[in-house]
Amino acid sequence: MAYKKTEHYDEDVTAALMKNYHEALQALGENPDREGLVKTPERMAKAMQFLTQGYQLDAKAIIQSARFKEDVSEMIIVKDIELYSMCEHHMLPFFGKAHIAYIPNGWITGLSKVARVVDVFSRRLQVQERLTTQILEAIKDSLNPLGVAVVIEAKHLCMMMRGVQKQNSVTTTSAFDGEFLHNHTTRNEFLKLIGSKLG
Numbered sequence: 001m002a003y004k005k006t007e008h009y010d011e012d013v014t015a016a017l018m019k020n021y022h023e024a025l026q027a028l029g030e031n032p033d034r035e036g037l038v039k040t041p042e043r044m045a046k047a048m049q050f051l052t053q054g055y056q057l058d059a060k061a062i063i064q065s066a067r068f069k070e071d072v073s074e075m076i077i078v079k080d081i082e083l084y085s086m087c088e089h090h091m092l093p094f095f096g097k098a099h100i101a102y103i104p105n106g107w108i109t110g111l112s113k114v115a116r117v118v119d120v121f122s123r124r125l126q127v128q129e130r131l132t133t134q135i136l137e138a139i140k141d142s143l144n145p146l147g148v149a150v151v152i153e154a155k156h157l158c159m160m161m162r163g164v165q166k167q168n169s170v171t172t173t174s175a176f177d178g179e180f181l182h183n184h185t186t187r188n189e190f191l192k193l194i195g196s197k198l199g
């Protein structure tokens, strides 16, 4: 039986990208028609659509699809959420971990939805700073919590494989709102619980 993949890709987008990647391979001095590369433009077209699928997704709708009324006022932390994104300057990956906390104000959301929101914004062309604030804003707007905190630690391949070629530098970005912005004890408790040295 033939192996059938189930992912959906837009045919027009795939065709347009394939044409461009075929030309790009030629421009790089490769022969796009040699055996190993025959399917490469199509693979690249599909990979890029997968890696930018976040544009089609609505973070608020995802959070609100599992929003529950709950009388909890303690900090909820989902930490070590792995993320893979692409820097908009070089279209090379940056990858690492997101740590997210919020203090509910009558509403909580499914824990997986917090991780899904990370994918919504990381599967786009990004800068790490904007990725951090977009996650924060989506949670803030959907749950109206007493506070939200987002910390992202990531390594950028554009700084490792090329350019400045620094293999060990990690970029940390953060965004705080509400209680996490105004109350240092709350912020420090979060930073301590995620094991951050920022506190």
Ligand SMILES: Nc1nc2c(ncn2[C@@H]2O[C@H](COP(=O)(O)OP(=O)(O)OP(=O)(O)O)[C@@H](O)[C@H]2O)c(=O)[nH]1
Pocket: 087, 088, 089, 126, 127, 128, 129, 156, 158, 159, 162, 163, 164
């Ligand atoms: N602030 C920010 N900068 C980023 C991010 N990802 C990549 N960059 C930087 O974007 C900058 C683009 O700088 P340019 O001088 O235009 O590009 P470049 O000549 O390729 O720069 P080098 O990487 O230094 O060789 C570089 O300094 C990258 O390190 C990000 O998420 N946030």
Ligand SMILES: [Zn+2]
Pocket: 087, 088, 089, 090, 091, 092, 156, 158, 159
């Ligand atoms: Zn880059």
